[in-house]
Structure formats: structure tokens, C-alpha cells
Amino acid sequence: MTPFDYTRAGDVAEAVRLGATPATAFLGGGTNLVDLMRETVARPDRLVDVTGLSGTIAESASGGLMIGASVKNTALAEHRVVRTRYPVLARAILAGASAQIRNMATVGGNVLQRTRCTYFYDTDGSRCNKRSPGSGCDAIDGFSRGHAILGASAACVATHPSDMCVALAALDAVVHVEGASGKRTVPFGDLHRLPGDHPEIDTVLEPGELITAIELPALPDSARSSYRKVRDRSSYAFALVSVAAVLDIHDGVITDIRLALGGVAHRPWRARTAEALLRGGPATAQAFRDAAIAELADARPLRDNGFKVPLATRTIVAVLGDLAGDQA
Ligand SMILES: Cc1cc2nc3c(=O)[nH]c(=O)nc-3n(C[C@H](O)[C@H](O)[C@H](O)COP(=O)(O)OP(=O)(O)OC[C@H]3O[C@@H](n4cnc5c(N)ncnc54)[C@H](O)[C@@H]3O)c2cc1C
Ligand code: SF4
Numbered sequence: 001m002t003p004f005d006y007t008r009a010g011d012v013a014e015a016v017r018l019g020a021t022p023a024t025a026f027l028g029g030g031t032n033l034v035d036l037m038r039e040t041v042a043r044p045d046r047l048v049d050v051t052g053l054s055g056t057i058a059e060s061a062s063g064g065l066m067i068g069a070s071v072k073n074t075a076l077a078e079h080r081v082v083r084t085r086y087p088v089l090a091r092a093i094l095a096g097a098s099a100q101i102r103n104m105a106t107v108g109g110n111v112l113q114r115t116r117c118t119y120f121y122d123t124d125g126s127r128c129n130k131r132s133p134g135s136g137c138d139a140i141d142g143f144s145r146g147h148a149i150l151g152a153s154a155a156c157v158a159t160h161p162s163d164m165c166v167a168l169a170a171l172d173a174v175v176h177v178e179g180a181s182g183k184r185t186v187p188f189g190d191l192h193r194l195p196g197d198h199p200e201i202d203t204v205l206e207p208g209e210l211i212t213a214i215e216l217p218a219l220p221d222s223a224r225s226s227y228r229k230v231r232d233r234s235s236y237a238f239a240l241v242s243v244a245a246v247l248d249i250h251d252g253v254i255t256d257i258r259l260a261l262g263g264v265a266h267r268p269w270r271a272r273t274a275e276a277l278l279r280g281g282p283a284t285a286q287a288f289r290d291a292a293i294a295e296l297a298d299a300r301p302l303r304d305n306g307f308k309v310p311l312a313t314r315t316i317v318a319v320l321g322d323l324a325g326d327q328a
Contacts, residue, residue, distance in 0.1 A: 001037050008049040012178055012212055018048045019208040020180045026050045026210060028070065028109025031101050036114065039121050041131055051106060054212050057081075063218035069108030069211045073164065074099070076107060086216060088225035088244050092167035095229040098236055108211040111165055111175070111191070114202065115158040115266075116238050117147070129155045130199040144302035146238065149309060151265040156199030157302060159263055160192060161238050166262035167227055169270050170244035171216050179209035188214075192267030199266070223248040223256060224323045230263075230315055239263035241312045247323040249283045259320075264299075264312055271295045274316065283324040285317065292316035 006027075009015035019026060025044035027033060028051060036042035054068030057079050065081055076082055077093035093102065096110075119126040119138045127136035139147055139157050147157040165188075173188040191203050205211075219225070225246040231237040242262035248255045257278050259271040274291035281287055292313040299309045 002040065002043045004037075004044055005046040006049065007046065008052060010052070012053055012210065015048055015050050015053060015210050016178055016180065016208070018046070019210055021046060022207075024048055024208070026108070028106035029072070029101075029104035030109075031097075031105050032109065032113040036121075040123055041114075041121060050108065050210065060215060065216040067107055067214045067216070069106060069213055071107045073097075073102040073105045073107070073110060077102070085219060086167075086171060086225065088170060088227045088246060089164065089167040089216070091227040092163040092229075092242075092244060095227060095239075095242070096163040107164075107214055110162055111168070111211060111214070112203065112205075113162055116161045117158040118143075120158065130158060130195075133198070133200045140302065143304060145304040146240065146263070147302055147305055148265050149299040149301050149305060149312075150261075150269055150296075151194045151267070152300065153195045153197065153199070155197055156195035156266065158195065158199065158266055160265065160267050162268070163227070163229060163239060163242060163262060165192070166239075166242055166244045166260045166268045168214065168216075169260035169268035170225070170246055170258045171219075172258065174215040174217070175211060176213040176215060177205060177209045178212050179206055181206070183212075185215075189268075189270050195266045219246065220248055220256065222250070226319055226323055228315055228319050230311060241308055241315050243312075243315045243319045245316075245319045245323055247283075247320060249324060249327050252282055252327055254278050254281055254283050257320075259295075259316065261295075261312060261316075264308060271316070273297075278320075283320075283327050285321055288317045288320040288324075289313070 023045040027047040027049045055070040056068045060066045077090045083090045126138045175186045227244045229239045229242040239262045244260045246258040261269040274295040277291040
């Protein structure tokens with residue numbers, strides 16, 4: 001690990017001022033950043049600890065929820081309103097990492113955690129465009145079991161690792177940020193980038209922009225939501241495929257559907273094609289299957305991950321079938 005300075009920010013203004021210095025990184029729970037520093041993948045000159053900021057969860061004026069960026073993952077998953085009104089989010093968080101890590105990890109840090117592509121962490125010889133732009137990508141012709149089947153590029157085939165982010169994508173969350181140019185909000189679906197020619201840039205955030213909060217819009221009382229993660233082991237493993245869904249059905253007709261996939265793309269993948277096919281139509285198993293197949297039609301598997309196409313298709317059908325219950 002290379003030497004660095006450490007400062008604990010007392011408030012958002014101080015964090016933003018310190019964060020504007022080049023080669024500065026914000027420190028949440030450190031469960032990803034410190035690993036990256038230990039491997040010398042990340043080499044910030046200065047860490048600004050933001051764990052003392054914005055750690056509250058409050059109902060918003062519009063009936064949704066405002067979640068401070070420094071709220072711990074465990075606290076969010078255990079929050080009464082999250083468990084009852086947003087079960088998709090509670091389930092996604094509890095499907096990730098271990099209890100110890102969830103106790104340390106913050107909402108802001110979870111959203112900005114970096115890919116788990118093993119070549120990205122291997123500084124001893126692997127080529128990786130995300131770590132060293134222009135160096136190449138050893139995953140494309142290498143071991144690609146965990147890699148992307150949708151939205152990848154010739155520069156990078158990594159997947160986004162977060163479970164929580166898949167739920168936030170399905171919930172149409174809004175990200176509140178503050179930087180040297182002031183405050184702004186970013187729709188969650190616009191936050192993470194596809195790799196394109198610049199896989200080293202994960203999000204649309206400007207350097208030094210601080211995530212201050214995540215806002216969840218209100219859901220109709222009749223909407224049901226869930227998250228299912230398929231992985232190699234029953235715990236402590238990243239998703240091969242995951243599905244977050246919000247479904248609202250009236251008289252057998254789907255009035256609202258939000259569907260997002262994890263483990264398949266460089267960002268949480270909002271399944272807009274499937275949603276468009278299903279919205280306004282019948283909540284039947286056949287309709288779920290047709291929509292899932294259409295969503296995966298553009299999939300481009302690599303050598304080792306062709307299994308993700310049928311796996312994602314079946315997982316979508318299973319999650320929607322569970323949510324629809326006896327209406328499917
Ligand atoms: C063994 C292991 C298993 C795991 N398994 C899973 C899993 O199955 N599913 C899953 O989803 N995750 C998993 N994780 C990842 C874990 O969830 C993340 O490491 C964690 O959520 C990151 O949160 P943090 O607060 O520790 O972030 P940090 O490590 O502190 O920071 C991560 C990034 O976010 C930036 N950052 C932090 N806070 C802010 C802010 N407020 N504004 C702007 N930037 C900020 C940092 O600068 C850094 O770039 C696993 C991690 C480990 C170590
Ligand atoms: S897939 Fe992306 S992160 Fe992995 S080696 Fe290739 S460029 Fe690096």
C-alpha cells in the first residue's frame with residue numbers, strides 16, 4: 001500500500017472541499033477501497049473519511065424514503081419501512097457479502113464499489129483496460145464465467161458486483177450528489193456507465209463529487225417486490241445472475257412493472273424490453289417467459305458464460321411468477 005493522508009470530514013462542505021483535491025478518495029466502510037489500495041489498484045494520496053456524515057433514514061415529503069449515504073448496509077436492510085415497503089431492497093442487501101462486511105459497508109460505498117473481475121485485481125501480470133487504460137483485456141479470451149453477456153464492449157466485459165444496486169435500479173431510486181459545482185440529482189439508472197471505450201470510468205459522477213443520499217420514490221400499496229440471487233455458493237459469493245422486480249397487478253393485468261438484472265452487465269441492467277412487453281398485458285407465465293426471452297435476445301456470451309442466458313431467463317420467470325402468485 002502506498003502512503004496516504006487521512007482526514008475525517010466534519011460535514012458535507014468540508015468533505016466536498018477536501019474531495020476537490022486531485023488524487024483524493026472518499027472513504028466509506030473501506031471494505032472495497034482498502035482492498036484495492038492493498039493490491040495497489042487504487043493509489044489515492046489522501047482519504048477523506050465520510051462515515052460521520054448523513055447517516056439517517058427518513059420518510060420524504062413525497063412518501064418515499066431518504067437514505068443518508070453513510071447509513072450502514074445492515075441498518076438499511078433492517079429498517080422497518082425498508083422491510084415492509086421495499087422488501088426487494090432488504091433482500092438484495094442481505095444477499096450480499098457477510099454480516100461483518102454489511103456492518104461496515106455504507107450505502108455510498110456500496111453504490112461505488114468496483115468490479116470483482118479477477119484480472120482487474122491482478123496487478124502482477126494481467127492486462128486490464130479498467131485498471132490501466134489501453135493495456136488490453138485478459139478476460140475476453142480468458143476465464144469468463146462471471147463476466148457480462150449484455151452491453152459489453154471490445155474494451156471490457158466486466159460485470160457490476162453490487163446486489164443493492166440492482167434493487168435500487170428497479171426502484172427508480174434517485175442519487176443526491178454534491179461537488180465543487182454544487183448539488184444535483186442523478187436518476188439511478190443513469191449513474192453507472194456501460195464500458196464502451198472507457199471502462200476505467202464507472203459512473204457519470206465528476207471527480208470529487210460526493211454521494212450525500214439515495215432517495216426511494218413511494219410505491220403503490222398494492223405493488224409487490226422481490227430479489228433473487230443465483231450464485232455458486234449459498235453465501236459469500238457474487239451473483240452469477242440476479243433479478244430485482246416490482247410488480248403491480250389489477251384484475252390480472254400488469255399495471256406497473258420494474259425489472260432489473262445483476263451479474264449480466266457492466267451496470268445494473270434495467271430490463272426495459274421485457275417491461276414494455278409486459279406492461280398493460282396479462283400476468284401469465286407464458287407472458288413472463290416471452291418477455292424474458294426478448295430481453296435476453298441481444299445477449300453475447302463469452303466462452304464460459306453462455307449458461308447465463310437460460311439462467312437469467314428462468315430466474316426472471318420464477319421471480320415474476322412468485323410475485324404474481326395465483327394471478328399468474
Ligand atoms: C469478501 C467480500 C464479499 C463481498 N460480497 C458481496 C456481494 O455478494 N454482493 C455485494 O453487493 N457486495 C459484496 N461485497 C462488496 C461490499 O458490499 C462492498 O465492499 C461495500 O458495499 C463497499 O462499501 P464501503 O462503504 O466499504 O465502501 P468503500 O470501500 O469505503 O468505498 C468504495 C468506493 O466508494 C467511494 N465512496 C464511498 N463513499 C462515498 C460517497 N459517499 N460518495 C462518493 N464516493 C464514495 C470510495 O471512494 C470508493 O471508491 C463483498 C465484499 C467483500 C470484501
Ligand atoms: S473485463 Fe474489464 S475489468 Fe476485467 S480485465 Fe477486462 S478490462 Fe479489466
